[in-house]
Amino acid sequence: MSDEEQDEVQLEVxxxxxxxxxxxxxxxxxLSGGEAKNLVAExxxxxxxxxxxxxxxxxxxxxxxxxxxxxxxxxV
Numbered sequence: 697m698s699d700e701e702q703d704e705v706q707l708e709v710x711x712x713x714x715x716x717x718x719x720x721x722x723x724x725x726x727l728s729g730g731e732a733k734n735l736v737a738e739x740x741x742x743x744x745x746x747x748x749x750x751x752x753x754x755x756x757x758x759x760x761x762x763x764x765x766x767x768x769x770x771x772v
Contacts, residue, residue: 703767709757714771716743716753719761723769740764 705723714722720732720741735741736751742762743753755761761769 705767705769706772707769709755709771711757714755715751716741716748716755716761717751719755719769719771720763723761723767725763725767725769735763 705725707719707723709719716736717729717732720726720735721729726732726735733751736749739747739749740763741748742764743755744760745762755771757771759771761771763769
């Protein structure tokens, strides 16, 4: 499993404001906002390399979201 390749997703967000929960939903990582909130609350979501516990964290182009044992999402 150490050679397991993680999915990489590029999410086009443009200049509009978007929060972490919306990013997880739009990238197809979760089916609902509740599921996204649970991932964040469990501490398995990292933004730009740091654990993120704020569900409404505002995201910007260039941010990188990593889900433990899941995909990496780059905002473009």
